[in-house]
Amino acid sequence: MTRSPSRALRRDLYAAGAAALLVTAAVLIGRHLQDTRHTLFVSWPPLFANWDPHLGPGTPAAVLVAAATIAYGPALAARLPWRALLPLSWATATAWIFSLALIDGWHRGIARRLTTRYEYLQVIDRFDDIPATLRTFTDHILLGSPDHWPAHIAGHPPAATLTFVLLDRVGLRGGGWAGVWCIVVGATACVAVLVALRALTDETLARRAAPFLVLAPAAVWMGTSADAYFAAVAAWAVALLALAVTRGSLWCAGASGLLFGLTCYLSYGLTLVALIAAAVLVLGRPRPVLLVPLLAGLAVVPVVFTLAGFDWWEAYRLLVTRYDQGAGGIRPYGYWVWANLACTVLITGLATVAGLRRTGAVLLADRSTARRLALLVTAALLALLIADLSGMSKAETERIWLPFAVWLLPACAFLTRPRGWLLAQALLALLLNHLLRTGW
Numbered sequence: 001m002t003r004s005p006s007r008a009l010r011r012d013l014y015a016a017g018a019a020a021l022l023v024t025a026a027v028l029i030g031r032h033l034q035d036t037r038h039t040l041f042v043s044w045p046p047l048f049a050n051w052d053p054h055l056g057p058g059t060p061a062a063v064l065v066a067a068a069t070i071a072y073g074p075a076l077a078a079r080l081p082w083r084a085l086l087p088l089s090w091a092t093a094t095a096w097i098f099s100l101a102l103i104d105g106w107h108r109g110i111a112r113r114l115t116t117r118y119e120y121l122q123v124i125d126r127f128d129d130i131p132a133t134l135r136t137f138t139d140h141i142l143l144g145s146p147d148h149w150p151a152h153i154a155g156h157p158p159a160a161t162l163t164f165v166l167l168d169r170v171g172l173r174g175g176g177w178a179g180v181w182c183i184v185v186g187a188t189a190c191v192a193v194l195v196a197l198r199a200l201t202d203e204t205l206a207r208r209a210a211p212f213l214v215l216a217p218a219a220v221w222m223g224t225s226a227d228a229y230f231a232a233v234a235a236w237a238v239a240l241l242a243l244a245v246t247r248g249s250l251w252c253a254g255a256s257g258l259l260f261g262l263t264c265y266l267s268y269g270l271t272l273v274a275l276i277a278a279a280v281l282v283l284g285r286p287r288p289v290l291l292v293p294l295l296a297g298l299a300v301v302p303v304v305f306t307l308a309g310f311d312w313w314e315a316y317r318l319l320v321t322r323y324d325q326g327a328g329g330i331r332p333y334g335y336w337v338w339a340n341l342a343c344t345v346l347i348t349g350l351a352t353v354a355g356l357r358r359t360g361a362v363l364l365a366d367r368s369t370a371r372r373l374a375l376l377v378t379a380a381l382l383a384l385l386i387a388d389l390s391g392m393s394k395a396e397t398e399r400i401w402l403p404f405a406v407w408l409l410p411a412c413a414f415l416t417r418p419r420g421w422l423l424a425q426a427l428l429a430l431l432l433n434h435l436l437r438t439g440w
Contacts, residue, residue: 033332077211090187090191121175138315160230193213212355337388387401
């Protein structure tokens, strides 16, 4: 017997309510732990943020983008030609991220983000001789080593820093250009996810997901964070793989492999994107010949960096030690292993929680195309949970897990009454960015 829409909606609201309670518990317990033990190293747990209610120049634009997307997004997503929907989604997502970032103003919200003492632009001048720097990269990972790298440089393979070095080399210097790069490229992640959904499931589900991908609360941290750029690279790797397995394209397979290789040299933790890729392969059942260009493309970036003298495995081993030397070694696993999930609620929104509830129901009972979407979302959720249990993601997951979060958002395609859920998503993002000063 088919469940009534009202009963399904009630269960969606129960799931959203439980998620809200999880966030509340993470805030209250985290506040107590930080005040009494000082071991969380965040000012407004579970987020790396400070309480600071404020308005800014981006406020009117953010409200306007949200209102327009809520009012017209679902209808436009359903009616527009596909080739028009993709650029419109990217443009709207870009406007949403920019407007939220500008609530803090251009300098604080965008231009300064990647120039702090933890960030990539601090070490641009140390890459004057790129091959020599790559050969000695691991010599500077540990605290106590000569001229040890700042936290984010030490915590990532060198392709992350090299991106900003190359931007500097072509004349796009400074935090402003770096921030714009991360926002504009990061916003394409929603397009990549839409492309993958259409290829693997159907166009209707992809269209239903589009407004939620555009108006995600994750946009608060996509402007400006290098993890937004990482999320886009990983998303396009998956999207191209989806095109390869559904169209039999050797070129897409090779390009997908190339981006997967780059993804692993942007962030160690993004090796878990392999679980999403595995789901794509299961759903697409590719011809064996496609594995040749896929693996060939996958080898390019690792071979180049290895020949240049960078040892990925040695660097990761040293990173684990460096992680324990800093705040990561003090932050309590017992709190963060569940508080990280509260962070995930905040970046994906209550609509995604309700969508994940429906995803579970689809997996258990549905045999239609919807089940293919449910399997893809479940793979992303599994990758996120493994990252959580690893203990290498204690705090700051609101930005670190952006590459996984973008694959949870399509669960919203299962929801009814999309405008109400979109309103909840927009209000969450606006409240977060107006009440808190986020940072890292």
